[in-house]
Amino acid sequence: MQRKFSFEALFVKYCGVAAVVFSLGCLIVLLTVIFINGIPGLRLDFLTHFPSRFPAQAGIFSALIGTFWILVMTALFSIPLGVMTGIYLEELAKDNWVKRLIQVNIANLSGVPSVVYGILGLAVFVRFLGFDRSILSGALTMSLLILPIIIIATTEAIRAVPLSIRLAAFGVGASPRQVIWYHVLPEAMPGILTGVVLALSRAIGESAPLIMIGALSFVAFVPHHPLDSFTVLSIQIFNWVSRPQEAFHALASSAIVVLLGITLSMNVLAIYLRTRFVQRRGGD
Amino acid sequence: MKGLENTQSFALKRSLSSPSNSLSENIFKGLLYVATSVSVVTTIGIVVVLLSEAIQFFKEISFVEFFTGTQWTPLIEPKHFGILPLVCGTLLVGVGASLIAVPVGVASALFLSEYVRGSLRTILKSTLEVLAGIPTVVYGYLAITFVTPQLQQFIPNLEVFNALSAAIVVGIMIIPTISSVSQDAFEAVPRELRDAAYGLGGRKHQVAMTVVFPAALSGFVASVILGFSRAIGETMAVTLAAGSTPKLSFNPLQSIQTMTSYIVQVSLGDTPAGTIEYRSIFVVGLTLFSMTLISNLIAQWFSRRFQERYL
Numbered sequence: 001m002q003r004k005f006s007f008e009a010l011f012v013k014y015c016g017v018a019a020v021v022f023s024l025g026c027l028i029v030l031l032t033v034i035f036i037n038g039i040p041g042l043r044l045d046f047l048t049h050f051p052s053r054f055p056a057q058a059g060i061f062s063a064l065i066g067t068f069w070i071l072v073m074t075a076l077f078s079i080p081l082g083v084m085t086g087i088y089l090e091e092l093a094k095d096n097w098v099k100r101l102i103q104v105n106i107a108n109l110s111g112v113p114s115v116v117y118g119i120l121g122l123a124v125f126v127r128f129l130g131f132d133r134s135i136l137s138g139a140l141t142m143s144l145l146i147l148p149i150i151i152i153a154t155t156e157a158i159r160a161v162p163l164s165i166r167l168a169a170f171g172v173g174a175s176p177r178q179v180i181w182y183h184v185l186p187e188a189m190p191g192i193l194t195g196v197v198l199a200l201s202r203a204i205g206e207s208a209p210l211i212m213i214g215a216l217s218f219v220a221f222v223p224h225h226p227l228d229s230f231t232v233l234s235i236q237i238f239n240w241v242s243r244p245q246e247a248f249h250a251l252a253s254s255a256i257v258v259l260l261g262i263t264l265s266m267n268v269l270a271i272y273l274r275t276r277f278v279q280r281r282g283g284d
Numbered sequence: 285m286k287g288l289e290n291t292q293s294f295a296l297k298r299s300l301s302s303p304s305n306s307l308s309e310n311i312f313k314g315l316l317y318v319a320t321s322v323s324v325v326t327t328i329g330i331v332v333v334l335l336s337e338a339i340q341f342f343k344e345i346s347f348v349e350f351f352t353g354t355q356w357t358p359l360i361e362p363k364h365f366g367i368l369p370l371v372c373g374t375l376l377v378g379v380g381a382s383l384i385a386v387p388v389g390v391a392s393a394l395f396l397s398e399y400v401r402g403s404l405r406t407i408l409k410s411t412l413e414v415l416a417g418i419p420t421v422v423y424g425y426l427a428i429t430f431v432t433p434q435l436q437q438f439i440p441n442l443e444v445f446n447a448l449s450a451a452i453v454v455g456i457m458i459i460p461t462i463s464s465v466s467q468d469a470f471e472a473v474p475r476e477l478r479d480a481a482y483g484l485g486g487r488k489h490q491v492a493m494t495v496v497f498p499a500a501l502s503g504f505v506a507s508v509i510l511g512f513s514r515a516i517g518e519t520m521a522v523t524l525a526a527g528s529t530p531k532l533s534f535n536p537l538q539s540i541q542t543m544t545s546y547i548v549q550v551s552l553g554d555t556p557a558g559t560i561e562y563r564s565i566f567v568v569g570l571t572l573f574s575m576t577l578i579s580n581l582i583a584q585w586f587s588r589r590f591q592e593r594y595l
Contacts, residue, residue: 012489016395019388023412023463026456030418033430084319092316102320104584105327111510111580112573113517115544116330118551119569123333127557144326151323177312198417205419208519208544212551234421234520241425241524249429256422263417 034260038253046254050220051236055247060255062219066135066230067204067262069223073139074146074203079196082147086154086192091180110148117145118212126213133214136226141209146199153195157188190273197270201263207234233259334573337566344560350567356530356541358564359550365564367571369530373447373540374516374572377526380451380536381458381515386508389462393507396463397470398492409464416460423453424524432525445527445539453525454515462511469503469587470496474594499594506587513579517572519544543572 049059085106093099121141131137161184169179185192210232219231233255240252342350345365353366392412396405431449436442473496481495497504527539528549541549547565555562 006487006489009487009489012493013395013399015391016399019391020395020408020412022388023392023415023456023459024408026459027411027415030422030426030456033426034422037429081319081322084316085323088316088320092313093320102324106323107584108577108580109323109327111513111517111576112330113519113544113576115517115519115547116334116569116573119547119566120326120330120333122551123337123566124329144322147323147326175306175309177309180312201417205417205421207419207421208523208548211548214551214554234419237425238421238520238524241421241428249425252425253429256425259419260422263419267417 031260034253034256037250038255038257041250041254042257046251047258051231051239055245055251058248058251060233060236060258062222063231063233063236063255064258065222066215066219067232067234069135069226069230070138070142070210070232071200071204073135073226074142075196075200077139077143078146078150078199078203081143082150082196082199083154083192085147085151086158087180087185089151090155090158091176091184106148106151110152113208114145114206115208115212117141118209120144121209121213131227133229134227135223135230137213138210138215138230138232139226141213142203142206145206145209146203149199149202150192150196153199154188154192157191157195158184160191161187193273194270197266197273201266204232204262204266205234205259207232207238210235211238233262330573334566334570337563338570341560341563341567354532356546358561359553363560367543367568369532370541370543370546370568371571372532372534373526373530374542374544374575376447376534376536376540377451377454377518377522377542378512378516380447381455381518382508382512384452384455385458385462385511385515389459389507389511390466390504392459393463393466393470394492394497397467398488398496409467412463413460415456416458418457420457420518420520421524423457423521427453427521427525439537442537443527443539445525445529446537447526447540448536450522450526451536453521454518457518457521458511458514461514462507465507465510465587466500466504469500469507469590472503472590472594473499500590502586502590502593506583506590509579509583509586513576513583516542516579517544517576519548523548543568547572 046059047064048061049057050062051060052058089099089102093102118141121137121144125131125137125140126133131140165183165187166179169183174182215229215231215235219229223230237252237255237259240248240255243249350365350367352368353364354368355364355366356369357364396408400408427449431452432442432444432446435449439448442448477495477499478491481491486495522542523545526542526545528541528545529539530541530546531538533540546568550561550565555565
């Protein structure tokens with residue numbers, strides 16, 4: 001059937017095309033600007049030097065180590081807490097007002113600005129509990145920040161596990177703990193892992209909460225202990241960008257290349273883990 | 285089938301939460317209760333921390349001065365504590381960012397859900413989401429080193445720190461929030477509605493604009509409010525790009541200050557606890573927290589209304 005030419009039809013369609021092209025264009029411009037400015041400064045001694053007031057000697061060694069500390073400790077706190085909360089909400093909680101209240105609460109927590117978590121961390125971990133401006137305070141603050149993301153990913157992954165798997169397990173006499181531990185969790189693992197890795201990559205990029213708890217931006221030593229003071233990549237970048245000199249902006253763009261490299265490879269890791277699990281369990 | 289699923293699900297809930305005498309079962313359940321309580325305690329913690337310092341603050345500064353004062357100069361004498369300039373700066377960035385992100389976000393969401401099929405849709409959607417995964421400090425860097433210098437070629441009187449370039453980068457940052465939430469809403473519109481419209485001879489753009497979009501309107505509204513709430517809570521990009529001069533003006537070419545960047549500014553300066561400056565970050569934090577909480581609750585109300593209708 002021959003259709004009449006319609007200006008409106010083309011307009012609606014090409015508005016959509018334009019919007020998608022605009023967004024993709026922003027992404028491409030953003031990455032291009034960063035890589036053009038950042039790649040030239042990316043030498044080995046940039047990775048192994050401490051920050052310095054002389055741009056030529058400055059590096060990101062302490063920031064890299066600090067980022068690693070924050071990443072590992074945040075994972076230690078947030079993964080067990082988030083996954084257990086997700087299990088509780090999906091498998092154990094009765095459908096009543098308490099469950100709905102907790103769900104609304106978690107949805108709202110995920111919308112709280114990161115700087116407010118920073119204020120919480122400053123008041124509770126730094127001052128009240130006396131952990132001072134340490135890695136421990138930073139990791140605890142970051143854990144609270146990404147907890148809602150992990151919980152939501154876990155509940156969604158568990159919800160997607162077919163009912164028949166649970167029924168079969170109960171049918172052969174498994175206890176609730178055994179059903180969850182040996183059947184529901186392994187089945188939900190790809191979804192949970194993807195959520196966890198994405199949440200951790202958010203933790204690596206966040207800087208506002210760590211600035212609030214007073215992470216130092218000039219750290220010329222490597223932290224050895226959870227109670228040591230520290231800096232992370234994103235704060236080092238913030239520090240360099242906020243200086244007026246061009247040379248520091250160039251350092252910032254090299255550090256951004258490293259930061260984006262870590263974040264992007266975590267995303268690739270998430271995809272890899274997901275496909276591996278699907279294969280091992282015989283595919284979907 | 286639906287009925288059977290429900291019965292099974294009910295039976296399952298009974299067996300999962302049935303009382304058990306085994307020690308390991310009880311330890312397992314106990315751990316789950318403790319973990320779940322952490323998220324509740326976090327919310328209580330935020331409210332208690334913000335309120336307790338805010339109460340101390342309002343013992344020295346009156347409500348009237350705080351909510352109606354037009355000057356915010358807590359760090360220099362004479363000190364004034366009127367929140368309006370910070371709220372004004374925050375709204376300027378939030379509204380500016382929405383002006384960019386709402387049209388782009390909703391147009392790409394409608395396009396992806398109605399015109400694109402299969403794996404291309406998934407690829408495009410997840411590529412757009414990369415924009416949301418880029419650390420916000422990177423957007424701040426781009427605003428200062430790229431967006432502002434480019435804009436200055438067209439707008440000569442643009443200040444080095446300005447609300448405009450902050451709003452642009454924050455707008456780009458929240459495109460994925462708006463587009464992916466909207467897209468989910470558009471895709472959830474039942475197929476019967478589309479089929480009926482096609483059966484009446486509707487063409488693709490007519491179905492998209494007069495059936496799918498109106499049907500998913502509340503989901504779209506929810507996405508806009510969520511995006512706006514993310515924009516006003518955004519911290520690092522505006523701290524770097526928008527400056528630190530609180531102004532009660534809606535001129536986007538000038539340097540302004542948002543609530544979030546004030547909080548960062550004070551915390552960078554190592555202010556001793558117990559002073560009025562230290563308490564002011566909690567009051568500003570409380571204002572910001574209330575604004576985002578109210579936005580998020582409204583967004584949830586809209587998306588629940590959408591789900592009740594169709595899901």
